Amino acid sequence: MRERWLERQIQAIDRGETPERPDQADVAEPDQPRELTPEDNAKFIAVLRDLHEDRELAGDESPFKRVLETDGPERDRLLRRLAPRLQRLVDLKDTDPERYEATKQEMVAGLKIARAARELSMTMRDKNATPESQAQAKDALRSAIAAGFDARAAMTRYELRDAQARLEDLTSEVAKAESERDQRISEQFERMLRRIETGADGDGPDAFDRPTPQRERGPKPPSRND
Numbered sequence: 001m002r003e004r005w006l007e008r009q010i011q012a013i014d015r016g017e018t019p020e021r022p023d024q025a026d027v028a029e030p031d032q033p034r035e036l037t038p039e040d041n042a043k044f045i046a047v048l049r050d051l052h053e054d055r056e057l058a059g060d061e062s063p064f065k066r067v068l069e070t071d072g073p074e075r076d077r078l079l080r081r082l083a084p085r086l087q088r089l090v091d092l093k094d095t096d097p098e099r100y101e102a103t104k105q106e107m108v109a110g111l112k113i114a115r116a117a118r119e120l121s122m123t124m125r126d127k128n129a130t131p132e133s134q135a136q137a138k139d140a141l142r143s144a145i146a147a148g149f150d151a152r153a154a155m156t157r158y159e160l161r162d163a164q165a166r167l168e169d170l171t172s173e174v175a176k177a178e179s180e181r182d183q184r185i186s187e188q189f190e191r192m193l194r195r196i197e198t199g200a201d202g203d204g205p206d207a208f209d210r211p212t213p214q215r216e217r218g219p220k221p222p223s224r225n226d
Contacts, residue, residue: 035080036076036079036080036083040079040083041075041076041079043086043090044079044082044083044086044087044090045068045079046093047086047089047090047093047104048064048068048082048086049064049068050089050104051064051104051107051108052064052065052068085107088103089103089104089107098158099158102151102154102155102158103155105151105154106148106151106152106154106155108151109144109147109148109150109151109152110148112144112147112148113141113144113145113148115144116137116140116141116143116144116145117141117144119137119140119141120134120137120138120140120141123137124137
């Protein structure tokens with residue numbers, strides 16, 4: 001499965017198409033970026049520094065160098081554009097360090113794919129490029145896509161962890177509701193009876209209408225359609 005996915009991305013490049021990024025569903029930006037507070041800016045800059053310090057993105061080629069070295073309206077504009085994705089990292093940094101690292105690596109992987117695709121495109125348009133240089137550029141893109149695949153797989157494991165935790169919560173709540181069946185039925189009956197006797201409209205809550213206990217874990221992962 002992994003190999004077939006990688007091959008499709010190489011074939012897309014060979015056709016002159018843009019390869020699929022592992023986090024492609026997460027790159028959409030809102031039509032009207034919200035205004036950022038100084039506190040927002042400080043948190044986003046801290047996350048960008050973490051990304052910038054990645055050994056393979058550090059230095060002049062880091063896409064965040066311009067944001068980190070500028071100030072004023074240009075920086076604010078760039079931060080607003082990046083805000084939806086950076087907010088995910090800000091939310092995770094203190095609450096779920098492991099997932100923060102995985103999310104960061106997924107974002108870095110997407111940037112590496114974009115860079116490798118751009119370099120391959122330039123090489124293939126270069127009339128002076130040798131077959132060897134084109135092969136190297138293709139290998140670089142394949143490696144970047146492979147890293148992206150692995151980063152996405154790591155994120156999926158965290159999503160599965162959260163889904164399993166939620167399933168445990170629901171299973172526990174159902175078992176608790178069933179063990180309290182008679183009590184809950186009586187309580188609902190009494191509530192509805194009082195409403196009927198007092199002339200109140202509407203139905204009472206159903207027998208399962210109790211708060212579901214929440215586990216202590218990081219924020220809910222964003223939907224792929226967010």
